[in-house]
Amino acid sequence: MSEYRLEMKGIVKEFLSMRALDNADFRLKEGEVHALLGINGAGKSTMIKVLSGVYQKDSGKIFIDGRELEIGNPADAIKAGISTVYQDPQVVPSFTGYENIYLGAENNKKTFFSALNRKAMREKAKKLLEEFPLDVDIDKPVYLLSAIEREIIAVLRALSKRSNILILDEPTSILTEKERQILFDLVRLLKSKGVSIIYITHHLDEVSEICDAMTIFRNGQTVASLPVEKGKVETEQIAELMLGKKLTALYPPKAEEPGTEVLFEARDLNLGGKFEHISFAAKRGEIYGIFGLVGSGIDEISKVLYGAMYKSSGELLAHGRRLALRSTAQALKNGIFLVPGDRKAEGQIGDMPITMNLTIAKMQRIVNRLGLVRRRKENALSEEMVQKLSIATPSIQKKVGELSGGNQQKTVIGKGLFTEADIYIFTEPTVGVDVGAKSGIYEIMRELSKTAAVIIISSDCEEVFGMADRAQVIYKGKCTFESETRLTTLHQMLVHAVSFEAPAGRAV
Amino acid sequence: MTIRDGTAKKKVFPLFRPELAMIWVILGVCVVFAGMSRVFLQPSNIMEILRQCSTMAILVLGVTWVISLNEIDNAFPDIAACASMLTALFIRNGIVFELAALYAILLSTLFGALTSVLVIRFQFPSLIATIAVSGLAKALASAIGKGIPIPVPSTAGSVIYSIVWGKVFGIPVLFLVAVALYTVSYFIQEKTRFGQYVYAIGENSQAVQESGIKRKRVMAIVFIVAAMFAAIGGVLMMGVLQSGQPKMGTSFFLDGFTVVFLGAVVFKMGKANVAGTLLGAILLGILTNGLTLLGASYFMSQIIKGSLLIFGVSVVTMSKNKQRGKAGVLTYE
Amino acid sequence: MNKEKKGPISNELFTLLVFVILFLSVLAAFSMLNRNFFSVRNMLNILKHVSVIAIAALGLTFVIAVGHADISFYMTSCFSAMLMSWLIARGLSPLLCIAAGIAGGLVWGAFSGFVVGRYKLPDKISTIAIGSIAFGMAYLFSDGAFIYTNFTSSGITDLNNARLFGIPVPVLIMAALYLAAYVVMERSKYGRQFYSVGYNKKAAFFSGIGVDRVIVVAFVVCSAMAAVSTMITSAAQGNGNVKSGLTLLMPCFSAVYIGFAVFKKPSVIGTFLGAVFTAMIQNGFTLMSVPFYYSDMVVSGLLILAILFSRFELSSQLARRPKQQKEGR
The missing domain is CATH 3.40.50.300 (P-loop containing nucleotide triphosphate hydrolases)
Incomplete structure (x- = not known):
């Protein structure tokens, strides 16, 4: 024995x-x-x-x-x-x-x-x-x-x-x-x-x-x-x-000064049984983070922000205008784009080539007045996007489902960049992505935040702590903590993600 | 609305529970017909209704199981037609009636085996597999009689004849046979592991697989049994019509699905079940008979049946959505 | 494991090649068995027969492309054909009658589309029900009897027999519809929307596509095309027959799925190849005076073989690759 x-x-x-x-x-x-x-x-x-x-x-x-x-x-x-x-x-x-x-x-x-x-x-x-x-x-x-x-x-x-x-x-x-x-x-x-x-x-x-x-x-x-x-x-x-010790190297430096112009604002959002009283303001020039464990309601929050789920009550404002989102198409029209949490089921169309995935959310840019696709323009724009995001692929005609996790995620992000939105929501952006591609995705997000409002919603505390300039923590659908990330610690954020009032140091 | 619904513990007098609504509908329809036609309530007419609906009931017994599995079977009408033609052919070639029926049923069941191989081994969608199989069965049915029906000499005296036309205490034997088959099926559905697994696969295939149940075997059996009952129904139909009919399938198609989905509305809200199917068959039999007595046209009965089917499907879908819950559903769902 | 040998030709090309060889050998067999097979007249006959199946199958392609199934089109087409015939008997101009028939198809398609796309009822059963209702309604016009009145004098049969540059009008209609459908499916943004909904509804939804609407449109197109197809049959037969559309179900599904097997997706060209193949086999058998029911058998056998073929290839492909599993968190 x-x-x-x-x-x-x-x-x-x-x-x-x-x-x-x-x-x-x-x-x-x-x-x-x-x-x-x-x-x-x-x-x-x-x-x-x-x-x-x-x-x-x-x-x-x-x-x-x-x-x-x-x-x-x-x-x-x-x-x-x-x-x-x-x-x-x-x-x-x-x-x-x-x-x-x-x-x-x-x-x-x-x-x-x-x-x-x-x-x-x-x-x-x-x-x-x-x-x-x-x-x-x-x-x-x-x-x-x-x-x-x-x-x-x-x-x-x-x-x-x-x-x-x-x-x-x-x-x-x-x-x-x-x-x-x-x-x-x-x-x-x-x-x-x-x-x-x-x-x-x-x-x-x-x-x-x-x-x-x-x-x-x-x-x-x-x-x-x-x-x-x-x-x-x-x-x-x-x-x-x-x-591990590599914590800081993975993330690009944070914004040097706080953002000024509020692009996207949530006021007292509620969704029955999923989350309540969620408010925040995302500004141009910085990254706003929302951290919560799996099942805490963060996925639902991201979907409500994008018009993919109905909210029970509350207000959403983009560019100072109040929104009544009833569909994702409306969100896109208002310059909002969501990188969904479940990449395979919600983000990518695996059986379609990279180029079609990149352009699908805003085909107006590549069609003529009759609605016909201008292939040459599409290919040129796709090539450009693939270069810009350094998506590793032999051809833009390769099916997205055949790429590695990191390149798949970059394609989904590319789809968002193609819409020329100025409010980006990233949900679990690095799940199933290897370390190398991870830092690439973080670079893209930081670069993007210079001209747009970026929101990162994740169950990976380290990621939110490392990327966001300001962040809030969700526990059981409620905001338990909000702070500038440079004024807090990783541990403090984690503590608030596992209880309403956990004494410091009890949890990681 | 469910038989085991524990949330709404309102005290409802048992006879008025929603899952029994179908019985009231049947009674209501009967009252209407009785008021409009004097013939309707005569015992001979009622027995005739029971005899007529029994064939349909037997025919779709297996389809009920297929629908419970959350699959679809488009082939049953043509398998029935094929079985009726095969029986007629064998009889014409001098084989005894009973043996002819047996051979025909066995041969037609092979179509079910083919369906299950295509669906399980080669992962065809069940719709496509059964459309293809129904094409084969239909072609074979036509080929046997070169496109025309085969009449058979009077079968009086044979077992099948007494099943189809005989009466015990005034009740058609055919109806008693149907009730017997349904009782056995009911037992299997409610009281055996097999019945349990059929529903489990239909509702959550993944849970079944995680439990180590032989999912594929259950599915194969269901598809084969569906073909077998369709064949039995076809043979009985041949006994009724005194001839093999290559095109009898067309009329079963809508009727069959209507019966099964009407049945899904009773007893187990939203789930196809054999007891419900039997009631559905009786309701459809009453409707057909009553409408004929009133001289309604084909188009009326077709529209009524189609509407009933849509109604049944809506109720089934609604009750499934209710089970799934509403919170956190995407805006397009 | 890593030495994944790339053959001289890709999988898609290989499938296409096999299909072409199969096609040519069937052609050869028929022409050897029957001298009339290659005659101009028979070729035109085949083309006319092709156009009936191909147009209805084209509509079905749209529904299959969005990931659904429609079992109502062949029944709703009967309604359209009877509506047209009834109006012709009333003495209306044939073009108006045809327009009415198409409108009938649109309405039934919209009905199915809303029930399936908007209200999320299961597609197969609901379309069976709706198709049956439509079929029942088709009896409304003549109580199921054939409608002959005015058929020859109204000019609709002439329209069917007319030729432009020596090509029969139905064939021209088919060509025009296929051209349009090809442009829509392969070259326009609408085609992208159809396919993206078919491949992954959720991802299409998250890309801002109105999934419900796309599904409704697909059903509408399917029903309208089926209406056109059955009206051509009526014009060719010179009467309105309630049951004229009922033979469409099998050949249409087999045309679409043969194309599916060859091109790995429901596609306009694939459906056309499938329809030509199906119609040719039916015609070849008819020429050899083999009864119609054997061709039914061949068509369904063909459908099974086509899918089997694509499944085998797929499984050999999977065997070569390392097992694909869902990535862990």
């Missing part, structure tokens, strides 16, 4: 051109709660997806109880006693809680046409609930449940598999404080039963509260694996491990 329940050695995973995991290691003992820490893109999510069979590793080895194991698909992982609760749990909306808990494991028989005993399933689920006292109505169809209740259903589904290893992927991101305590009690209970738990989080206070050990990822590598002494987490040290 090995000392470790799980060992992952030298795991390598590459996506098209990026190394998401570069010789990463991980060890997990029996009955241990082990935190995985790291900034966005550090590789922790990829690591657990390799472990749970969603991705296949390119090289490296996985040992369970000392035996080497190949995990080719999710079913393999489940068989090996690994179950996962993802950030976005998948449920069947019209099924009841217990039906969802036992989806695919309704009874012990193998055949499709074996009788389904809902009563027995319900009893089993009830027993499970007695064992793990969680507050959820398992008799309701899950579409009537709240987000936390769905999460609990997903946790129960994982628990019902009686796994030895449970992966929790940022389980508290949508929970209230009370619900968090319920979850922690559950984690302690599981621990006492000998279950090993991998706990992914952004919150250091959670680590000190329930974790026994932590492993820190950076750039796809394991940088440290430390035990956790109860209640003592060296915030400074860990932040340094997570961020």
Whole structure:
């Protein structure tokens, strides 16, 4: 018997051109709660997806109880006693809680046409609930449940598999404080039963509260694996491990003097259930930042600013005029452009060539009076844009879907520049972008801010801190903090992103 | 509006729950027809309605499952036509009626196998796969009789004859058979893993895959079963018409989908289900019969059926949107 | 792994080449089996037959290009044809009647378009319903009977038989529509909008394109084209027949999808090739006095093969590349 329940050695995973995991290691003992820490893109999510069979590793080895194991698909992982609760749990909306808990494991028989005993399933689920006292109505169809209740259903589904290893992927991101305590009690209970738990989080206070050990990822590598002494987490040290020393070099210098002319203003924006009382003013000549964790409402804010979602109330002003945005086309007409957060689904048309992607948002510039495209002009303008943004491609006719993440994102930005807007909103501009292209994108944003108002909305604190001249922090849809970034610290911003009034130094 | 809706716990007298509205609609329609035509309520006419709607009900039993999967099957009318022609052909060549029907059903089920191979192995959209398969079935149906119907000698005395024309205590045997098939299907839909998975795939395919369920196998079975029931319906239709009809498919197309989507409005708001389909078939049978009695033209009944289908689809879509929730929806959605 | 060998020709060219070879061999086979196949008269016949299928398939191309399916066009076209015939019987001028028929198509297309594009009902089932209603309405004009009145005297059959520079008018109509559609789809900003909606609705929306409107327009174009196609059939047959449009469904879908398979996207040229191919095979079989139903079988077989072919190529392409997976956060 090995000392470790799980060992992952030298795991390598590459996506098209990026190394998401570069010789990463991980060890997990029996009955241990082990935190995985790291900034966005550090590789922790990829690591657990390799472990749970969603991705296949390119090289490296996985040992369970000392035996080497190949995990080719999710079913393999489940068989090996690994179950996962993802950030976005998948449920069947019209099924009841217990039906969802036992989806695919309704009874012990193998055949499709074996009788389904809902009563027995319900009893089993009830027993499970007695064992793990969680507050959820398992008799309701899950579409009537709240987000936390769905999460609990997903946790129960994982628990019902009686796994030895449970992966929790940022389980508290949508929970209230009370619900968090319920979850922690559950984690302690599981621990006492000998279950090993991998706990992914952004919150250091959670680590000190329930974790026994932590492993820190950076750039796809394991940088440290430390035990956790109860209640003592060296915030400074860990932040340094997570961020590395290269912090300043990545970002271009900030604006020398504050902007003067207000181009874009939001006054008391509300969207029911998503965010409330959001106000800010973006000026020509500087970058305004909005930082919040995933699920805090920042994505919805960006969409409301662009007319892609209706707001419940509040005012938007561009160039001093009040806007009533009902569509993205109107936003574009008013000189607003959004680089959406989900590049593949919302930003690019992967099956179209670069040139068509660049020009699609303002085709008036390349068509004649009959609406026919002037090819030569289009190509010339596209070439110019590709040069300007240094998009690495053999030809402007290459399909965007075939480019690397960084060049895809530059194409989306190029689409915005082509519209000649003067208000730019960047949502998660560097997700899935490698470091080299990252600094390129930052340069573009800074250059752009000299003549336009630029807003960066991101769940990457470092990025907002590094890029924005002024910024606000969103927690659960509310602004908790606003400041000039040179007057504050990264830590202070992070603290406000995880609680309404967190004492300084408790969180990273 | 849902059978398990827990939010609106208003105390509604059970008979007036919205998911049972269809029953009231049926009764209402009956009252109207009874008022307008004296023949309508005569027992013989009611039995005739039941006999007529039974064929349609059996024909679309499998389509109900396909719609539950969130796929579509355009091939069922032509598969039915093909099965009817095959049976007639076999009978003309001297094969016993029962065996002829069996062979025809087995052969026609192969179309379902072809559909499932195209959809699952080669990832055709189910619309295109079934359009192509329906073309094949239609062509085969025509080719068998060189484009014209094949009449069969009287089948009196055979099992099929007694199923189609027989009566037990005055109730058509055909209706009893339909009810029996629907009862079995209802059991499978409600009380087995298979039924559970069909709905799960239709609603959230990803959740099903993450749970390690053999999704492809479920889908294959559904497409094959759909073809089989279409074939059974076709054979019964042949028994009714006393001939194989190469073009009988055209009239089933709209009727079939109308029945299934009307059915989706009852019992499980927004989800195709077998009990609903049976009720839908009965409602459509009543409408067809009543309209004929009143001398309504083809165009009237076609428009009524089309409107019912649009109504059914709207209700289904609305209830799905309700489940998804409204907050945070993009402006174009 | 890295040694991805680029063949002497690209994948697209290879597909096209295969298609051309297939096309020529079918031509050769038909001409060998039947001496009349290559006669001028038969060629004109084929062209006339092509124009009926090709025009309706052209409309369908727009709907497929925006990522939807329309199963109403062949039924709404019956309505348009009957409306035209009814007006002709009333003694109106043929051009006016044709305009009315097209207007009928526009209305039904707008209906489908709004239901699918604006109200987001599922496209297949709703268009079946709307098509059925339209088909029912088509019975309104003559209760399903053929309309012969005034057909020959009104001049509409002459219009169909007329030739310009020796080319039949329907063929000219087809050529004009295809030219226009080609310019719109490949050269104009509207074509960009159709394709961008078809490829990625959300991204098109975030690029400021009115997705709803584009979808409505596609359905309208589809229905109008189908109306034109079936009116040509009526003019050729010299009567208004309720069921004259019903044979369009299969060949149109197969034309569009054959083109899809060859050019990897629903395209005007691809649809034209598909329509020519489909119509030629139907004609070839008719010439050999093979009954119509076998050509149905061949057309559906063709549809399956075309898609299978494109799937195989795709899978071999995927096998060569490293597995594409979603990037991790």
